[in-house]
Every structure is written in structure tokens, then in C-alpha cells.
Amino acid sequence: MSKSADAKERILTAAEKLFAETGFDATPTSKIAEAAHVPKGLVHYYFRRKSDLLTALVQRLPDEHIEPSKVVVPGDVAASLRHLVAELDHRLSKSRLLSHLLWREADTHSAVREALQARYHSIVVQVRSVILAAGAGTIAMSDVDSAAGLFALAVSYRHSVARHAEETPPPMDREVSFIADALTLGAGQSS
Structure with missing residues (x-):
């Protein structure tokens, strides 16, 4: 995994955990950056708005199709x-x-x-x-x-x-x- 993919994954993982614990609205992007061990600007580089993080998390849902x-x-x-x-x-x-x-x-x-x-x-x-x-x-x-x-x-x-x-x-x-x-x-x- 490249450094940029690793950083993006850490951001998503941190956002998932923090949003689940404290809620979307109560979680500032600075906390997400801190938990992901990345600069806050990098969060905004990958996800322009905080809601884009939530959209990316929705896309991570496992495939529900069962043959x-x-x-x-x-x-x-x-x-x-x-x-x-x-x-x-x-x-x-x-x-x-x-x-x-x-x-x-x-x-x-x-x-x-x-x-x-x-x-x-x-x-x-x-x-x-x-x-x-x-x-x-x-x-x-x-x-x-x-x-x-x-x-x-x-x-x-x-x-x-x-x-x-x-x-x-x-x-x-x-x-x-x-x-x-x-x-x-x-x-x-x-x-």
C-alpha cells in the first residue's frame, strides 16, 4: 500500500471509529486527523468536506449479495x-x-x-x-x-x-x- 493510500485508509478508519463513538456532528476533523496521525490539511485534501468522509464510509459497506x-x-x-x-x-x-x-x-x-x-x-x-x-x-x-x-x-x-x-x-x-x-x-x- 502506498503512503498516500495508507494515510487515506488511516483517516477513514479514524473517522469510522470517532463517528461511531461521538457522532458525526460532534466529531471535528482535527480529532480525526489526530487519531489518524496525519496533518488536518491532509484530511481536507482527501475529503473536501466532512460529509465526504461519511459518504466514503457508506461505500465501504460489505457487499450484501449472496448467491x-x-x-x-x-x-x-x-x-x-x-x-x-x-x-x-x-x-x-x-x-x-x-x-x-x-x-x-x-x-x-x-x-x-x-x-x-x-x-x-x-x-x-x-x-x-x-x-x-x-x-x-x-x-x-x-x-x-x-x-x-x-x-x-x-x-x-x-x-x-x-x-x-x-x-x-x-x-x-x-x-x-x-x-x-x-x-x-x-x-x-x-x-
Whole structure:
């Protein structure tokens, strides 16, 4: 890594930590520079405005796309959703501090709010794909979109409060069972 890339990375790491601890508005760029061991002018060289730091941090979110084939158990919607949640939780654990920061700043920064909304929609699409792949021919197709949206809300809520937990949240067994049972019961009623 070059000296300039190293300095930029240190600035981003310091900003992430300080914004998560004290909030975006309460963190002066001088504190970020001090924590990154760089001159304050270098912070402004890489990030013209302090809000540009926040935008750069949003872009550091881990990729949320999970290939359905990695989590789907054919014919078993519940097991497939459990695998999906486990993979999403694993990715969350790699960015717990960043996730905390983003949930904290979503109310006051539109770029953050838009990034979290995009994450939610990405999860909806993935849940839908997993349900369709796992339950082909055995689920109520008319309910898939509602189930995907509901389950994505539960996962998103779980990740929004995970920042307060010291360890990985417990499995979503009740939620998974509810969704899987509702989809298969709905299919039985429409036959």
C-alpha cells in the first residue's frame, strides 16, 4: 500500500471509529486527523468536506449479495432462510462498527439513509430469490413478495440493534418457521 493510500485508509478508519463513538456532528476533523496521525490539511485534501468522509464510509459497506446457490436447500425454505441469515450475520460481524455508525446517522444524513434503504431492498431481493429457489412448486407464489418484505424487515431490524449486542444475535428460528409455514400452508390452501 502506498503512503498516500495508507494515510487515506488511516483517516477513514479514524473517522469510522470517532463517528461511531461521538457522532458525526460532534466529531471535528482535527480529532480525526489526530487519531489518524496525519496533518488536518491532509484530511481536507482527501475529503473536501466532512460529509465526504461519511459518504466514503457508506461505500465501504460489505457487499450484501449472496448467491442463492450457496444457501438454498432445495425443498426446504426454512433451512434455506436460516443459511441466508447466517451468511448475512457473518457479513454484519465484519462491519459491526460501521453498521452502528450508519444506523446512528441515518436520520440526519440522506446519503446514509439511502444506503440503508438500498441494503434493505437488496435483502428483499435475496430473500425472494432464496424462497423461490428453495420452495419451487411447494409454496404459495402469491405470498412470496409479502414474505420476502416481512423477512427482510426482520433481518434489517435485527442488524440495526446488533450494534448493542456483544455477540452475534441468536438465530431467527421463530421468524423463519413463521415465514416457511405460512408459505407452505398458503400453497396447500390454493391447491
